[in-house]
Amino acid sequence: MRFDIITLFPEMFSAIKEEGVIARAIKKSIISINEWQLRDFSENKYKNVDDKAYGGGAGMVMQVKPIRDCIKKIKEQEPETKVIYLSPQGDPLNQNLVEKLSSFESLTLLCGRYEGVDERIIKNDVDLEVSIGDYVISGGELAAMVLIDSVSRRLPNVLGNKDSLNDSFVNNLLDYPHYTRPESIDGDIVPEVLLSGNQAKIDAWRLEQAKHKTRQKRPDLLSN
Numbered sequence: 001m002r003f004d005i006i007t008l009f010p011e012m013f014s015a016i017k018e019e020g021v022i023a024r025a026i027k028k029s030i031i032s033i034n035e036w037q038l039r040d041f042s043e044n045k046y047k048n049v050d051d052k053a054y055g056g057g058a059g060m061v062m063q064v065k066p067i068r069d070c071i072k073k074i075k076e077q078e079p080e081t082k083v084i085y086l087s088p089q090g091d092p093l094n095q096n097l098v099e100k101l102s103s104f105e106s107l108t109l110l111c112g113r114y115e116g117v118d119e120r121i122i123k124n125d126v127d128l129e130v131s132i133g134d135y136v137i138s139g140g141e142l143a144a145m146v147l148i149d150s151v152s153r154r155l156p157n158v159l160g161n162k163d164s165l166n167d168s169f170v171n172n173l174l175d176y177p178h179y180t181r182p183e184s185i186d187g188d189i190v191p192e193v194l195l196s197g198n199q200a201k202i203d204a205w206r207l208e209q210a211k212h213k214t215r216q217k218r219p220d221l222l223s224n
C-alpha cells in the first residue's frame with residue numbers, strides 16, 4: 001500500500017518512518033510513504049500556498065492551484081489513488097472506516113494548516129474528508145500519521161503475532177483486561193481463570209469482560 005502525503009511539514013513523518021511497526025512495514029515493502037512538499041507547487045518566489053480569506057477574518061486559507069497541481073502530479077504515478085483530507089469536518093475515523101481504507105492500493109493524504117483548504121478543493125479534488133476526533137490540532141499531519149498507523153496495522157504481515165490483531169473495536173467491543181507477572185502485587189491478584197490453563201474458559205471470560213466494559217464505558221458501540 002502506498003501513502004502519498006501532501007504537506008508543508010514533510011519532515012514530521014520521520015516520527016513514524018524511523019521507528020516501530022510502520023518502519024518495519026516499510027522495510028518489508030508492505031507500505032511506502034512519499035511526502036510531497038506543497039511549497040514546491042507554489043506559483044510565487046516566496047513559496048506561499050495560502051492567502052487571505054474572502055469575507056474577511058484573521059485566518060489564512062490554503063489555495064486551490066498548488067494543491068490541485070500536486071494531486072495531478074501524484075495521479076501521474078498513482079491514477080487510482082483516493083484523496084483523503086484530514087479535517088475536523090470529516091467522517092469519524094473508526095475501526096470500520098480503517099478496515100475500508102486498508103483495502104485501497106493507494107491513498108493520498110492532504111494535510112491542512114491555517115484555517116484549512118479552499119472549499120473548491122474539498123468539492124472537486126477530495127474523495128473523502130476524515131476526522132480523527134472532535135478537536136482541532138495545528139495541522140493535518142498528526143491526523144495523517146494516526147490514519148497511516150491504524151490502517152497499516154490491518155495489512156497482512158505488518159503485525160508479527162496474529163494475536164495482536166485482537167485490538168479493541170475489532171468486534172466492535174472494547175478490549176478485555178490484560179495481566180502479566182507477578183501474580184500478586186500489593187495484595188492485588190490476577191483473576192484465577194487466567195491461571196487455570198483452560199483456554200476455552202479464558203476466552204469466554206475475556207469476551208464477557210469486553211462486553212461488560214463496553215456496556216459500562218461505550219454503550220454507543222453496541223448499537224452499531
Ligand SMILES: NC(=O)c1ccc(NCc2cccc(O)c2)nc1
Binds near residue numbers: 112138
Ligand atoms: N480532528 C481532525 O482530524 C483534525 C484534522 C486537522 C486539524 N487541523 C488542521 C485543519 C484542517 C482543516 C480545517 C481546520 O480547521 C484545521 N485538526 C483536527
